[in-house]
Amino acid sequence: MHPTSAPPRSRGDWGMRVLQPLILLAAMWVVRVLDAVLPGSWVTAFGIQSWVVEGLDGILLSHGLHTGWPHLLANTIPFLVLGVIVALDGIGRFWAVTGIAGVIAGIGTWVFNTPGTVTVGASGLVFGYFGYIFARAFIARSLGHGILYALIAVAVVAVYGGSMLAGIFRAADGISWQAHLFGAVGGAVAALILRPARPVRPARPAERF
Numbered sequence: 001m002h003p004t005s006a007p008p009r010s011r012g013d014w015g016m017r018v019l020q021p022l023i024l025l026a027a028m029w030v031v032r033v034l035d036a037v038l039p040g041s042w043v044t045a046f047g048i049q050s051w052v053v054e055g056l057d058g059i060l061l062s063h064g065l066h067t068g069w070p071h072l073l074a075n076t077i078p079f080l081v082l083g084v085i086v087a088l089d090g091i092g093r094f095w096a097v098t099g100i101a102g103v104i105a106g107i108g109t110w111v112f113n114t115p116g117t118v119t120v121g122a123s124g125l126v127f128g129y130f131g132y133i134f135a136r137a138f139i140a141r142s143l144g145h146g147i148l149y150a151l152i153a154v155a156v157v158a159v160y161g162g163s164m165l166a167g168i169f170r171a172a173d174g175i176s177w178q179a180h181l182f183g184a185v186g187g188a189v190a191a192l193i194l195r196p197a198r199p200v201r202p203a204r205p206a207e208r209f
Contacts, residue, residue, distance in 0.1 A: 020095065062106060104128075123176075
């Protein structure tokens with residue numbers, strides 16, 4: 001049998017990939033509407049409450065919550081842009097990166113933020129996607145893929161790099177630099193864990209003398 005190349009991906013396959021961050025973003029908007037119209041506050045109930053055991057559930061739930069519409073709007077565009085770039089790597093990879101970055105961002109925030117502080121928002125995931133895209137350029141499975149991801153990383157850094165650095169090192173009062181920093185770390189960790197195996201080159205036949 002002769003080896004054959006993988007079939008080209010259909011438009012539907014690419015569409016399903018792009019749909020993943022849209023689904024997650026739509027869920028955030030639905031949650032914001034429900035939190036606005038229903039009594040009580042989901043932010044205080046399900047956010048990360050640092051150093052409080054009852055606040056540990058926020059490590060998973062806080063990323064879909066926002067303090068208000070301006071907060072959600074500020075996260076929407078970068079989440080969508082960076083999330084789509086990650087999702088183009090694959091549906092399973094997108095959700096794996098989201099989970100790994102979200103958990104590391106949540107744990108880092110819970111441990112290193114001021115005790116009792118409540119933290120919510122998708123910015124930890126946004127920084128996670130940024131960290132993944134940046135780290136992916138250094139661990140691609142081939143030189144060609146490495147160059148491609150490097151170009152993507154350069155474009156992302158050019159557009160979002162300044163705001164990302166400011167979000168970590170010059171975060172304004174009320175902004176969790178911990179979620180930003182550990183989100184970026186989580187994204188880089190995800191890139192390392194999910195790095196593709198490099199193709200094994202067939203051994204050269206032994207030379208005859």
